Amino acid sequence: MTGGLIDTHCHLYLEEFDTDREAAIVRAKESGIEALLLPNVDTTTIGRMLDLTDQHPDFVFPMMGLHPTSVDGGYAKMLSETESWLGKRTYCGIGEIGIDLYWDKSWLKEQKIVFEEQLRWSIDRQLPVAIHTREAFAEVFDSIHKVGAEKLTGVFHSFSGNKEELEEIKKMPGFMIGINGVVTFKNSRLSEVIAEMTIDRILLETDAPYLSPVPYRGKRNEPVYIWKTAEKVASVYGLTAAEVAEKTRKNALNLFRNINKNV
Numbered sequence: 001m002t003g004g005l006i007d008t009h010c011h012l013y014l015e016e017f018d019t020d021r022e023a024a025i026v027r028a029k030e031s032g033i034e035a036l037l038l039p040n041v042d043t044t045t046i047g048r049m050l051d052l053t054d055q056h057p058d059f060v061f062p063m064m065g066l067h068p069t070s071v072d073g074g075y076a077k078m079l080s081e082t083e084s085w086l087g088k089r090t091y092c093g094i095g096e097i098g099i100d101l102y103w104d105k106s107w108l109k110e111q112k113i114v115f116e117e118q119l120r121w122s123i124d125r126q127l128p129v130a131i132h133t134r135e136a137f138a139e140v141f142d143s144i145h146k147v148g149a150e151k152l153t154g155v156f157h158s159f160s161g162n163k164e165e166l167e168e169i170k171k172m173p174g175f176m177i178g179i180n181g182v183v184t185f186k187n188s189r190l191s192e193v194i195a196e197m198t199i200d201r202i203l204l205e206t207d208a209p210y211l212s213p214v215p216y217r218g219k220r221n222e223p224v225y226i227w228k229t230a231e232k233v234a235s236v237y238g239l240t241a242a243e244v245a246e247k248t249r250k251n252a253l254n255l256f257r258n259i260n261k262n263v
């Protein structure tokens, strides 16, 4: 087989995998997954994420960033600690970063400062961004345009927007959308929305341990389940799951940096 499938967003270093992390990696590899990209959460997860990277340097590739739900009044210290890690290693991207107004709206101003600062890091270091947006598309678009959409590349991870929001992303050629198990949910309109996007701007992801695709919905997610998402995306484009794996793999390798695989 040529290449494989790339899970562009999973948190395999979290405690949900403490009892079977290595087995989950074996299951992923045996199914034809070639690489896992690991977005960071905050300063408490960096050690675990980098330990896992050191154990599997040809299979897992880390990003560095500060997640919006970890931002509060004490953000400055966390942000500078996060930045200090950027100089110490290579990363495939800056992530995950963004704005989340679902859980808590009280730190919007701080979330914007932190998001925009990390967008600037990505420009300075020529790394793509993995963006988390929850009930905050307008705010996220505003920050991107303020910092400079034409200078940025990245992915709207766990994209679940509507057609209008997709149109805004389509106007920014440096950006792709990341699709996960949500597309398989019965009540989701996402497959209709993504039909409006060309497949060369689609990435596959799990967001494991969260958002398991059907028929595993409600259970812990893991990378091997990404094939259920690949099958659903394949049905949207009239392709096979293997073709979707190959095309989205290429997209991932074109977007992310420092992954030692050939396009």
Ligand SMILES: [Zn+2]
Binding pocket: 009, 011, 039, 096, 207
């Ligand atoms: Zn995530």
